[in-house]
Amino acid sequence: MASSFAPAFSYHVFLSFRGEDTRNSFVGHLYSALEQKGIHTYKDNETLPRGESIGPALMKAIEESQIAVIVFSENYADSSWCLDELVHIMKCKGKRGQIILPIFYGVKPSELRKQKRKYGEAFAKHELKNKKKVKSWGQSFLKSPLGWLFAPLEKNRKYIEESVKHELENQTKVESWKKAVVDASNIAGWEFNDNANMDESKFIKTIVEKISLMLHPVTSSVNDNLVGIVTRMQDFKSKLQIRSGGVLMIGIWGGGGGGKTTLASYIYSEFSREFFGCCFVEDIREKSSKNGLEQLQEKILSDVLKPNQVQIRGVEEGKHMIKDRLGHRKVLIVLDDVDNLEQLKALAGSHNWFGEGSLIIITSRDEHLLNVHKVDVIHKISLLHDDEAMELFCNHALRGDRRVEDYEMLSNDVVSYAGGLPLALRVLGCFLCDKDMNQWRSAIARLKEIPDTDILGKLKVSFDGLKQHEQDLFLDIACFFRWAKKDTAMEILDACGLHPVIGIEVLRQKALITISWDGRFDMHDLVQEMGHHIVRGEHPKNPEKHSRVWKTEDVLKICAMDATTELEKIEAIKIVFRFQPAKKQEQDLHSVAANMKNLRYMESIGDPAKSLFNDLPLTELCCLILYDGLQKQLWEDYMFLPSLKLLKLHNMHNLSMTPDFNGLPKLERFILHECHCLKEIHPSIGCLEKLVFLSIEYCSGLEMFPPIWGIKKLEILSFAVQCKVVEFSKIQQQKMEDLLHLDLDHGGNEIASYIESCPNFLVFCWVDFFHNMHELCFLRKLNLRWCKLRDEDIGSYVLELPNLQQLDLKGNKFSQLSFSCLQLPRLKWLDVSSCNELVELSEMPSSIAVVIADDCSSLESFGDISNCKWLWKVSLLGDNKLGDGEILLDSMLQGNAIEDHFISVRLQYQNPRAFVGRFFRGKTFTKRLPHAKWNLFDDDTFRLVLPDDWCNDFCGFLIRIITLEMGTIDIIMKQEQDQENSRFEIWQDSNDSPEPEYDGEVTTHVGYVSFSSLRQTTSLNPSYNIISFSIKGYWTSFAAELVPRKSKDDPVQTRKVATDCSEFWDEENNVSKGIYDTR
Secondary structure, eight states: OOOOOOSSSSSEEEEEEHHHHHHHHHHHHHHHHHTTTTOOOEEEEHHSSSOHHHHHHHHHHHEEEEEEEEEEEEEGGOHHHHHHHHHHHHHHHHHOOEHHHHHHHHSSSSHHHHHHHHHHHHHHHHHHHHHHHHHHHHHHHHHOOHHHHHOOHHHHHHHHHHHHHHHHHHHHHHHHHHHHHHHHSSSSOEEEEGGOOOOOOHHHHHHHHHHHHHHHOOOTTSSSOOHHHHHHHHHHHHHTTTTOOOOOEEEOOOOTTTHHHHHHHHHHHHHGGGSSSSEEEEHHHHHHHHHHHHHHHHHHHHHOOSSSSSOOSSSSHHHHHHHHHTTTTTTEEEEEEEOHHHHHHHHSGGGSSSSTTOEEEEEEEEEEHHHHHHOEEEEEOOOOOHHHHHHHHHHHHHTTOOGGGGHHHHHHHHHHHHHHHHHHHHHHHHHHHHOOHHHHHHHHHHTTTOOOOOHHHHHHHHHSSHHHHHHHHHHIIIIITTTBHHHHHHHHHHHOOOOOOHHHHHHHTTOOOOOOSSEEOOHHHHHHHHHHHHHHHHOOOGGGSSSEOOOOOOOOHHHTTTTOOOOOTOOEEEEETTTSSOOHHTHHHHHHHTTTTTOEEEEEEEESEEEEEETTTOOTOOEEEEEOOOOOOSSOOOOOOOOOOOEHHHHHHTOOOOGGGGOTTTOEEEEEEEEOOOOOOGGGGOOTOOOOOOEEEETTTTOOOOOOOTTTTTOOOEOOOOSSSOOOHHHHHHHOOOEEEEOOTTTTHHHHHHHHHHSSSSOOHHHHHHHGGOOOTTEEEEETTTOOOEEEHHHHSSSOOOOOOOHHHETTTSSSTTTTTTEEETOOOEEOOOOOOOOOOOOOTOOOOOEEEOTHHHHHHHHOTTTTTOOEEEOOOOSSOTTHHHHHHHHHHHHHHHHHHHHHHHHSSSHHHHHHHTTTTTSSEEEEEEEEHHHEEEEEEEEEEEOOTHHEEEEEEEEEEEEEOOOOOOEEEEEOOOTOOOOOOBBOOOOOOOOOOSSSOOEEEEEEEEEHHHHHOOOOTTTEEEEEEEEEEEEEEEEEEEOOSSSTTTTTTHHHHHHHHHHGSSSOOOOOHHHHHHO
16 A cells, blocks of 8 residues: 655745845755755746756746745846746736745835836836837847838838837836735735844744745645545554654554555655655565665665765665764654565664654554664554445445446445455455446455455565564464364464464564454455465365465365375365265275375364274374364274374263373373263373373263373373262372372362262372372462362371462362462462351462452452462452452552552452442542443543652552443553643542442442553653543542652652562453553
8 A cells, every 4th residue: 555755746846036135045945945844946047957948948947846945135127037937926826825925035025006206216227128128129130221212101110010029019018016916915925134133043933944844745645535634643652652752663563554654644744844855665675685785875864865966875774874864853664564674773773863843753563673673653554434434445346327226235335345445445446447337246256256456465575574484373363263262272283383472473563364353363354365265275175285284175176086186285284074974085085195294283173984094104193183072092903193192072972992002202292082882091101201282171981091100291280070980099199200280170089079979988088199299390380260168178297399389279168268278489370269167368479469258148248468479460340248349459469560560359249348438539530420421432531630749659550440240340540641622620639438338239340550551552642641541341430649669868769679570470350451541
């Protein structure tokens, strides 16, 4: 969507002046000032090429100028050339709407209007000169004796006619000069009197600023069909307010065709007049590779400084020149389509390259690039909404006498296909603009099979910029894992050796994928289509030549192929037979799969009745996932899969035994879910030295679990409900030195019931379990949910786990949880929800950051948490006996979070009594509604004026909002400038006041947001004294309080805290994501 700048005028300003008076003084200075401001100015001796006829060239220059500045000096009227210019300028004013700006330099406007003094003398001279011209002409006419000799009467008649004509022409010209001077003198302008000791430099500055404001830069496409630009400009302008003074670098980030360049172009046209000089450098990605960075550096200097010529002999020289020449100038520079850090280093290496107030805008598809360059703000481009997309498409597609109503359904199909991408809407609109309705239908049908190459080519630029393994990662997600849970897909991608932890972030930063609010991979429809197009390549109808196969129809084609067909190009395949019984050709898939020698990932959903894997040489297979199959076993006897790292068997209805694991030496993850006929796990599982993850869930028929003491690297062990027998005693006896996570979810419950019915079974004893837990010195996560743990189980032994960070004890039976017995020095996250008999939590470790204690109906005490300086999130929903929670909140407000982070407390109360007093004293703002308000789509916004020196006297906001129990709330906090005629709420200094009653169950959210945390998400400006709170959701009451700093003598102490406590903040449960959106 790149835009090129093509002004409607060749020049911004035409200067008309008397050279002898002002060329090397006032006009010379004015010309320089205009050019330095970026105002392209015509001045005859500066601009006119040698050898060109000066008369016609000047007339053309006048006509192609937006503004004419006429410098009336004492001797201006002496020049017939100047007066001819003036007459033509006044004609352009009438015919072309040219702007006229007169400057009266050393003369008064009345002298021109009344034609006195110098101007009167000048016109008298012109009249006398014209008379002399007529007389001179007559004398030359009389010197022709032959005419008078042979035709005296005819010669005399011609003499009289020509004499009158010449006299009339000269008289008319003088009159036109006089009229032009009078008309120009009646136009408001500037008057400069050198005798009055006026400052000429200030006078010129005033003129230049006035001209700059009058000019309206025009671009070729910026103002043409710019749908949705107003709302996007408002959002962008809000980011300009984050910093006063200094140099501001803003990155505009988004995928190809999303409107980055269009927005940057519009910004350039809107703001360019406010800067000393401007430059828009287009398509840097392509131009830098073709012409080098030196040429782009020359363009910046030339456009900003307007010199005759700039020559740069190397990139380093260019860097020094830009910094030296622009370091004290306020400039606007747009760097469009940057894709390499070296480009930024060469063109805008640092903030200090430019003068105070400069604005540098960088458009890029790569967010990482902008982060590395330390831009102040990254503005993510937003795609068009449905209404905007329809308007843009119709602007291009529906022309002439076509009615929107006739094409409404077809237009909806195209708009849905484009998904709000401006590039696609414009390309498709232009293509369809001259097609009839039948051709529209044909084109739309074709798009579903053959995407538009112009659109895909633009999108593919981002893909081409990836490294090979990143390209493979993207193609896997596009073909198999869009809408898949991120964590589940990451396990598969990691098993395939694609290093997804870093690769996924690269893809996100290049705007190729997104992560949805519920943690799923997503991408734009057209980006996914681009990925599919790359995989299909030049052989869309030949799936055997594709690297990835995911469509059922393509799988069926492969099944129907001859067993000798070469399938070496297939790396990954997903087979879905779920909704129909296996056909003969589907059952024969295993014979065809023997030729997939490079297959690394296979997922099968449904029922191929035969065993898939007998005698298959799948030496490259890294990941095997089977759902809903009817096989009794995966393969007979021993099978060697040397590369297999992940094996997942889910809902395998007839599976009675797992395979022999001796042939899987690299297996790292084994997941067995809902295989109800499974009776035993092959004993060779104990020999898997590389296994780190073992999950056995909902396998109700399992009768034997073999010893696993050979699995020395096991990190996560998870059992779920309905396992008949799990010989945990053997598990305890193993030396699993590296075990990091043990999940016995519901396992204790099932074991207890089994023990009651089988008295001869070795009794599982929690005392022995905890007694041996100290061997798990690397354990980080421990899940003991619903295990019926009682006081005698969990408090009988001192449990020391030095690296445990997360402890889940939800749904157990103990009444006390004392951390004097549980020595967990690094514990950050604790969940004791639904522990209905829990009365007291005591002696929690000082490292604790998050406590979830919902539905603990007997809970009376949190104990002394004064040493828990990192505690920032507590949830107490449901019934409990803790009271109003003021002591808890006060203790949390004394912790480290007060200076640098967030605090969140959730309570199942309408409004704790003590909180009423807190929120109705001091610097407080409150807003109540008589009934709960549902406001999902519109915000309720309160704009508050902050006290003087708020940044030093206070450290953040304490916020309380009451919502319905199941409601969700978004609070957007945004800093704003003080503006005239704006409505503001006020902070109140008031005494305690009762809170009104509300019907129904409600939840009280109490949260704290530090100013320092706001600085981490945006640039907080101490000079701005307006803060706005926008609430979206179902709420009944809102209150906010300014919290004083602990130490007013040290307003910036928070930076050290941020460094020290970063490991204690739980990113996955960050309260700012769930409650606060800080901007």
